[in-house]
Amino acid sequence: MPELLRPLIEAFVLRPVTAPLSFVTICALIFLMLRSMWVSTHIGMKNVKRLHQIPCPNCRFFTDDFRLKCTIHPTYALTEEAINCYDFCAKNTTARNRKLNFPVYQRAESS
Numbered sequence: 001m002p003e004l005l006r007p008l009i010e011a012f013v014l015r016p017v018t019a020p021l022s023f024v025t026i027c028a029l030i031f032l033m034l035r036s037m038w039v040s041t042h043i044g045m046k047n048v049k050r051l052h053q054i055p056c057p058n059c060r061f062f063t064d065d066f067r068l069k070c071t072i073h074p075t076y077a078l079t080e081e082a083i084n085c086y087d088f089c090a091k092n093t094t095a096r097n098r099k100l101n102f103p104v105y106q107r108a109e110s111s
């Protein structure tokens with residue numbers, strides 16, 4: 001008896017339930033995948049923007065040598081800790097601009 005009812009149960013009970021359920025599950029998975037990609041891209045862009053704030057390549061104390069990257073702060077040159085480095089001094093600046101790049105306490109002493 002159950003063998004005879006099986007096609008009927010599948011056609012009238014299981015399919016109307018499983019088809020929308022499958023559709024909703026697939027839509028939810030696609031939504032979660034797109035959301036995950038969006039969040040990953042957003043975090044990646046944020047990290048790239050932050051890393052581009054590292055001023056060391058434009059600093060006159062940067063040696064461009066992997067053995068001693070910076071003569072002032074060799075431990076945190078080219079890292080995120082160097083973003084607000086108070087010893088930053090731009091390369092290729094005139095003497096007047098170089099004075100302006102010095103921290104305030106050094107400017108007062110030099111002038």
Ligand code: SF4
Pocket residue numbers: 055056057059060061062069070071072073076077078082085086087088089
């Ligand atoms: S002085 Fe500061 S900004 Fe300049 S290279 Fe060293 S860590 Fe980077």
